[in-house]
Amino acid sequence: MAHDRSTRRRRGSRAHLISRATRRRGAAAAALWAALAPSSAARADGGAARLGVPVEVPPGAWLDPAEPAPHAALAGAWNMAAPPLSVLLPSQSSGEPREKRLRFAIGIHGSVDGGSAPTLSPAIALFADAWYRTGEVFSPSLRVWFSHARSTTSPIGIARARFQLTKGRLDVCPVDLPLFASAGITPCATYELGVLHAEAEYDPDAGSALTEHTRPWSTPGLLARFHIEPADWLRIEVQGGAMFPTVRDTYYYTPWTATYQIPAVGGFFGAGAGVSFP
Structure with missing residues (x-):
């Protein structure tokens, strides 16, 4: 019985250590995804994605197992459609062309x-x-x-x-x-x-x-x-x-x-x- 309890303690400690490591990896992945993925406001204004915007991640946050894996989320971020060129470049014309x-x-x-x-x-x-x-x-x-x-x-x-x-x-x-x-x-x-x-x-x-x-x-x-x-x-x-x-x-x-x-x-x-x- 004492052996069983000692074994459970060791297993619980290992499980606790694995759980804490998982939380740390989940928090790092969530921070990386939040930094790369466009915000909902950026999607609303014509798809002009803003990359590299810092996002606060609350302490102790961890990746929910129900969410997609980090590598799948990153693949989706890289496959986003590029914003139209007219959004990135200003108009070069000084006036409307006149009709012939x-x-x-x-x-x-x-x-x-x-x-x-x-x-x-x-x-x-x-x-x-x-x-x-x-x-x-x-x-x-x-x-x-x-x-x-x-x-x-x-x-x-x-x-x-x-x-x-x-x-x-x-x-x-x-x-x-x-x-x-x-x-x-x-x-x-x-x-x-x-x-x-x-x-x-x-x-x-x-x-x-x-x-x-x-x-x-x-x-x-x-x-x-x-x-x-x-x-x-x-x-x-x-x-x-x-x-x-x-x-x-x-x-x-x-x-x-x-x-x-x-x-x-x-x-x-x-x-x-x-x-x-x-």
Whole structure:
């Protein structure tokens, strides 16, 4: 009987030791699983799992035999579906892309022209524009202009002269370089055709009268136009370019004495606004 009791004590002590070791292993497995497994709140917001969040494990906690084995739980954690890429990466676009459509615009520009007269000539221009907007680099446009420039009176020898340039212009613009959602830079090739009218009024002391000449004006050119659309219907622009006159007349007061010649390269700069539709 004493032997039986001693045996039971030894077995009870062993059982007690095994039970305590099991509890320790169960607590370690539960802590590992709690650290790796996503919380219920993480599952609720679109499946974006948060790994490595520390979880408190109460003292004496042990793994319930009814729960799945630690290796099975870990296998389930590694086999979870990955969160969508859009959850992890921020959006890279600066604005919603605009739909492809054909647009028209009419507007007005004020500019300063150089080259058709000895001094800079203020000009006013009206334009009509057709533009196939794609939201990409290839966004062709076609624009027709009508403008009138009038120079200030400038001295030529003993005379005073004034130049007036009336012209039409065609801009062909195959691309549009977008800067952000509502702005861009449009490079264009252009061609002007018109008439240049010159008036010279001589000094009355010289006994001379008013003399007028009208000559053709023809020039190709290149330009760049910066545009921004603060509203879908409003377009604001700034542009500048260079012209290369093909008709280069020489104006003089006395024969064979040149006083002003149309230069090989001229230029212009201006700004304006237009109304776009539809």
